Amino acid sequence: MSNMGSYEEKVKNFTWQIAERELGYQPGQVINIGYYCSDRICEMGKGDKLALIWESFSGEIKKYTFEQMRVLTNTIAHYLKKLEIQPGERVCLFMDKIPELYFGFLGILKMGAIAQPLFSAFGGESLFTRLEDAGTRAIMTQKKHLGKVRQIIDNLPQLKYVLVVDDDGSKPLREREIAFGMEKESPVEKFDIYPATAETPSVLHYTSGTTGKPKGAQHVHYSLISQYITAKYVLDLREDDIYWCTADPGWVTGTSYGIIGPWSNGITQCVLDAGFTAERWYKFIQDHKITVWYSAPTAIRALMKEGEAPIKKYDLSSLRHLCSVGEPLNAEAVHWSKNVYGLTFHDTYWQTETGCIMISNYPGMKIKPGSMGKPFPGITATVVDLKTHQPINTPGVVGLIAIRPGWPSMFRTYWNNERTYQNKFVNGWYICGDRASIDEEGYFWFVGRDDDVINTGGHLVGPFEVESALLEHEAVAESAVVGKPDPINMEVVKAFIALKPNYEPNDMTKLDIMNFIRKRLSPLAMPQEIEFVETLPKTRSGKIMRRLLRAKEWGEEVGDTSTLENE
Amino acid sequence: MSDLKEVIRQYVIDEYLEADSDQEITYDTKLISGGIVDSFSMVSLKVFLETKYKIQIPDAKATPEAFDSVNNIAKLLKEFGIE
Numbered sequence: 060m061s062n063m064g065s066y067e068e069k070v071k072n073f074t075w076q077i078a079e080r081e082l083g084y085q086p087g088q089v090i091n092i093g094y095y096c097s098d099r100i101c102e103m104g105k106g107d108k109l110a111l112i113w114e115s116f117s118g119e120i121k122k123y124t125f126e127q128m129r130v131l132t133n134t135i136a137h138y139l140k141k142l143e144i145q146p147g148e149r150v151c152l153f154m155d156k157i158p159e160l161y162f163g164f165l166g167i168l169k170m171g172a173i174a175q176p177l178f179s180a181f182g183g184e185s186l187f188t189r190l191e192d193a194g195t196r197a198i199m200t201q202k203k204h205l206g207k208v209r210q211i212i213d214n215l216p217q218l219k220y221v222l223v224v225d226d227d228g229s230k231p232l233r234e235r236e237i238a239f240g241m242e243k244e245s246p247v248e249k250f251d252i253y254p255a256t257a258e259t260p261s262v263l264h265y266t267s268g269t270t271g272k273p274k275g276a277q278h279v280h281y282s283l284i285s286q287y288i289t290a291k292y293v294l295d296l297r298e299d300d301i302y303w304c305t306a307d308p309g310w311v312t313g314t315s316y317g318i319i320g321p322w323s324n325g326i327t328q329c330v331l332d333a334g335f336t337a338e339r340w341y342k343f344i345q346d347h348k349i350t351v352w353y354s355a356p357t358a359i360r361a362l363m364k365e366g367e368a369p370i371k372k373y374d375l376s377s378l379r380h381l382c383s384v385g386e387p388l389n390a391e392a393v394h395w396s397k398n399v400y401g402l403t404f405h406d407t408y409w410q411t412e413t414g415c416i417m418i419s420n421y422p423g424m425k426i427k428p429g430s431m432g433k434p435f436p437g438i439t440a441t442v443v444d445l446k447t448h449q450p451i452n453t454p455g456v457v458g459l460i461a462i463r464p465g466w467p468s469m470f471r472t473y474w475n476n477e478r479t480y481q482n483k484f485v486n487g488w489y490i491c492g493d494r495a496s497i498d499e500e501g502y503f504w505f506v507g508r509d510d511d512v513i514n515t516g517g518h519l520v521g522p523f524e525v526e527s528a529l530l531e532h533e534a535v536a537e538s539a540v541v542g543k544p545d546p547i548n549m550e551v552v553k554a555f556i557a558l559k560p561n562y563e564p565n566d567m568t569k570l571d572i573m574n575f576i577r578k579r580l581s582p583l584a585m586p587q588e589i590e591f592v593e594t595l596p597k598t599r600s601g602k603i604m605r606r607l608l609r610a611k612e613w614g615e616e617v618g619d620t621s622t623l624e625n626e
Numbered sequence: 627m628s629d630l631k632e633v634i635r636q637y638v639i640d641e642y643l644e645a646d647s648d649q650e651i652t653y654d655t656k657l658i659s660g661g662i663v664d665s666f667s668m669v670s671l672k673v674f675l676e677t678k679y680k681i682q683i684p685d686a687k688a689t690p691e692a693f694d695s696v697n698n699i700a701k702l703l704k705e706f707g708i709e
Contacts, residue, residue: 116656116660116661117656117660180664203647203649204644205646206645206646206647229648332661333656333659333661334656334664334665335658335659336690336691336694337690339659365689516666566673566676570670570673570677573669573673574641582667585667585669587666
């Protein structure tokens with residue numbers, strides 16, 4: 060029997076108070092995620108239980124109990140407080156998946172600041188945009204990423220401290236840079252945890268939109284309620300599980316279900332700080348006897364590409380439950396996992412803004428391969444008409460996925476951008492920006508994004524951000540960026556580029572532009588394909604008609620072209 | 627062959643390491659599983675090899691394992707007659 064039991068029964072009887080009761084929380088009381096993920100687990104008598112098993116790319120392994128984690132997160136919180144970081148100020152985590160990232164996250168929350176995790180592969184410009192918008196006060200980073208911080212720090216006067224977590228003294232640090240080794244500091248056994256209440260801001264995760272700069276989705280400590288109970292019911296985490304979430308905490312999955320969900324449940328989790336290869340991943344599952352595995356369709360399809368040969372080399376019999384997130388999981392991948400692992404990947408759907416799983420397939424519930432599943436108990440979800448935003452009651456008709464606001468982990472605003480936040484709500488629904496239909500049995504079926512945002516490997520890339528960066532390349536006159544179908548990543552970034560005179564449309568120019576974007580923004584934003592064009596399709600008012608280019612890539616009808624400049 | 631490996635090694639150092647990085651790259655250093663070149667950036671490395679050596683590497687052969695070290699890449703290029 061799974062933790063959830065019967066889905067239908069749970070839908071009838073569920074309230075968020077179930078999670079509040081299990082966590083011993085009552086409305087109005089203090090609720091600090093940092094406490095719930097470490098101190099509370101120790102108070103429950105599980106201090107000696109392993110919280111984290113970490114393995115580096117070179118095979119080095121480090122293990123930490125909940126008690127060790129409690130003290131290390133205290134130590135980080137104490138140090139930040141000593142620097143006079145104030146509650147509510149933003150502290151960025153810009154690191155690979157090393158223990159300092161995970162413990163830094165909880166340490167920041169324990170002292171009342173807002174954790175701002177950013178993907179360590181971001182280039183200087185992506186980093187700058189997000190630090191500037193958030194008015195970030197301090198950043199925790201590694202030696203290897205210090206160069207990117209140094210490129211931009213002169214234009215970030217509000218950034219007071221750069222904490223280098225692995226400084227070895229081999230190179231001199233500069234002004235504002237501090238060597239901080241969490242295990243070199245005197246351990247702080249007792250720390251007065253910040254008395255956060257339900258609506259105290261906790262985490263700021265940046266996400267991309269069609270236009271404008273990336274937006275910071277701000278979450279609060281009360282999000283714990285949803286993250287705890289969804290981790291328990293959807294991921295089905297149990298006392299003796301060894302759990303592996305492959306997501307990087309630079310993205311929301313890596314914090315909601317790579318930190319808060321499992322640790323508030325007192326679960327041992329593993330982290331592999333290494334790039335993807337099928338054999339390395341399978342060996343990791345075998346070596347650590349992983350039981351619950353939460354990954355992404357991109358990774359699953361990459362594993363499919365490698366075939367069954369590597370699977371046969373490893374003992375994967377410890378696995379008992381598999382889940383997936385980031386983009387729709389195609390039916391073929393669901394069938395494949397059943398065939399090769401003897402287990403079905405359970406697709407889950409949610410967003411940076413929702414903070415926790417909204418629609419999912421559950422252990423024990425019939426899976427329709429390719430379907431998103433059904434709304435989590437306590438979540439009211441529907442699809443609404445594209446124009447009227449009224450709920451669609453006819454099965455199979457495509458509309459926009461909409462959620463009734465009020466679940467605990469719903470974002471509370473976009474940082475510095477309340478107007479855009481308010482625009483996400485229409486007729487009393489939060490509009491997710493994705494299209495889907497619902498069948499006769501209440502299963503949701505994903506259709507696609509309702510805007511130009513590109514979902515590549517489960518990460519959102521805003522075309523405007525890439526186009527703006529492309530214009531900074533000396534050879535680019537103008538560009539349009541769209542998503543192109545991809546068998547592994549669902550979509551990849553494709554750029555249509557018109558060059559300035561005297562620049563040759565050859566492979567070297569392509570490579571130079573690709574590397575320019577990779578370093579400036581991130582590898583995710585780098586165009587995987589570049590097509591040189593003489594001109595771009597524009598409206599008579601001069602606006603680039605991105606949708607025509609996208610339709611061409613997807614083999615779709617181009618629709619109304621009456622406003623096209625050269626029609 | 628050693629010239630070829632050196633060209634690839636130097637390209638990895640120039641393009642995928644931070645300017646002031648002190649990380650050493652040998653012919654055996656794990657590039658993909660070691661997190662130096664991620665799966666997205668692997669595409670730019672593939673385009674570099676295709677442009678430099680005037681070949682087309684089919685997607686089926688461009689696996690993380692095949693790109694996981696300078697030695698592995700050199701072995702892959704050998705299949706295209708590049709040594």
